[in-house]
Amino acid sequence: SLPIAYISIKPSPSRVGKLAVMNETNNRIRDSIKGLTNVDYIDVFSLMLTSDNKPRPELFGPDELHMNAEGYAIWTPLVKDFLKKQEKRKYYSSISRMPAIERVVQNDSVSEHGIVTVPTRCFDA
Secondary structure (H helix, E strand, C coil): CCCEEEECCCCCHHHHHHHHHHHHHHHHHHHHHCCCCCEEEECCCHHHECCCCCECHHHECCCCCCECHHHHHHHHHHHHHHHHHHHHCCCCCCHHHCCCHHHHHHCCCECCCCCECCCCHHHCC
C-alpha cells in the first residue's frame, strides 16, 4: 500500500480560459479518492488564485505557465507535510535523505521516491 498524493492541477495565467475545466477535473479527482486509503489530495489550485478567482500572476515566470520560486513556495510546505506524514507512517526512514522538495515537485515524472506529478499538457489546445 504505497502512499499516493495527488497534487491538484495548478491554475496559470496562460490557461485562464481552461480554469473551469481544471477546477472540475480537480473536484472530480478529489471526490473519487475520498474513500481510498493511503491517497491524499493536495490542493494548490485554490491557494494560487486571487480573491476574484484568477491565477496569481506573481507566481509565474514570463511564459505565464511555469511557476517561479514564489509559486513553488506555496507547494513546498504542502508536499513537505505530506512527506512528514509518510515518515510517521514509516514509509520513509528520513525526509532529510530525500532530494530537495523543490526538485521533486518541479518534475513532470515519477521520482525515485514514488512522488508523481502529472503534466497538464493535455489542457493545451
